[in-house]
Amino acid sequence: GENVEQHPSTLSVQEGDSAVIKCTYSDSASNYFPWYKQELGKGPQLIIDIRSNVGEKKDQRIAVTLNKTAKHFSLHITETQPEDSAVYFCAASNGNTGTASKLTFGTGTRLQVTL
Amino acid sequence: NAGVTQTPKFRVLKTGQSMTLLCAQDMNHEYMYWYRQDPGMGLRLIHYSVGEGTTAKGEVPDGYNVSRLKKQNFLLGLESAAPSQTSVYFCASVARFSYNEQFFGPGTRLTVL
Numbered sequence: 001g002e003n004v005e006q007h008p009s010t011l012s013v014q015e016g017d018s019a020v021i022k023c024t025y026s027d028s029a030s031n032y033f034p035w036y037k038q039e040l041g042k043g044p045q046l047i048i049d050i051r052s053n054v055g056e057k058k059d060q061r062i063a064v065t066l067n068k069t070a071k072h073f074s075l076h077i078t079e080t081q082p083e084d085s086a087v088y089f090c091a092a093s094n095g096n097t098g099t100a101s102k103l104t105f106g107t108g109t110r111l112q113v114t115l
Numbered sequence: 116n117a118g119v120t121q122t123p124k125f126r127v128l129k130t131g132q133s134m135t136l137l138c139a140q141d142m143n144h145e146y147m148y149w150y151r152q153d154p155g156m157g158l159r160l161i162h163y164s165v166g167e168g169t170t171a172k173g174e175v176p177d178g179y180n181v182s183r184l185k186k187q188n189f190l191l192g193l194e195s196a197a198p199s200q201t202s203v204y205f206c207a208s209v210a211r212f213s214y215n216e217q218f219f220g221p222g223t224r225l226t227v228l
Contacts, residue, residue: 001174009155032214043119043205043219044158051214089157093215100146100165101215102173105157 002027004092006106013080014114021109023090024072030092033066033073034103038087047088048075080113087111116141119220121206127226128196136191136223138206144218145211147189148173149181151202152222158205164189196227 003026013019025033031052036044050057050064050073057064061080066073077084087108095101119140128134138147146165150158160173164183178200180192189208193200203224207217 006157034216036219041221043207043221045219046216049214049216095215100163100209102148102160102163103158103215103217105159107155107157 002030002092002094002104004090004104004106006090006109008109009107010110010112012112012114015080015082017080019077019080019084019111019113021075021088021090021111022072023074023092023106024070025092025104026071027092027094028068028071029094032093032095032101033064034091035062035064035075036089036091036105038089038108040086044089077111080111082113082115085111085113118142119206119208119218121204121220121223123223124221125224127228128193129228130197132196133192133194134196134225135193136204136206136225138189138191138208138220139187140206140208140218141187142208142210142218143186144208145186146209147183148207148209148217149179149189149191150205150207151175151200152205153202161191161204196225198227201225201227 034049038044063076090106091103093101148163149161162181206220
């Protein structure tokens with residue numbers, strides 16, 4: 001089955017700096033890579049995702065890159081703000097619309113943005 | 116829309132007791148999932164359902180049972196709770212024609228003494 005590794009487990013940055021979280025996956029058939037943000041006491045919330053037919057996707061201060069050859073993908077947060085402090089999870093799955101597929105999650109990165 | 120809701124929010128059980136966790140979604144999603152979240156281990160899939168009346172095992176199904184009698188509800192049961200089942204449980208749902216964009220509930224924190 002799929003195995004997703006995520007690094008680092010904790011990350012502390014100063015407000016305004018950039019943060020990068022990296023994930024690797026093992027199953028070359030995986031084609032969907034979402035990132036979730038989990039605030040304290042809440043469920044994970046999807047913040048951005050990327051499919052295997054693109055190499056990069058950006059949404060305001062958040063971007064995700066995918067390298068299919070190396071089987072790794074990364075989350076980039078620019079101009080970090082205190083409200084970005086949370087636990088971030090990467091995930092991978094192999095599926096298509098109209099079929100149920102299972103997400104395999106990384107172990108999470110606790111991001112702390114300090115003033 | 117309330118999205119995905121879970122009840123209860125917190126529960127403490129003694130070893131051997133049973134309980135049922137309820138997940139409800141009002142988005143008319145076909146697929147529903149139960150996960151457990153433990154420190155340092157991310158989210159692990161327990162069971163999932165692709166539609167009313169159907170269920171399937173995930174990565175860590177032992178000690179749990181599920182039922183999907185109505186499309187909007189997905190129940191997770193613990194027949195005889197064990198301390199190893201102390202965890203935070205999350206439910207998620209997915210629309211059939213999405214690419215697996217999962218919407219999560221707020222979680223249930225379960226402690227088994």
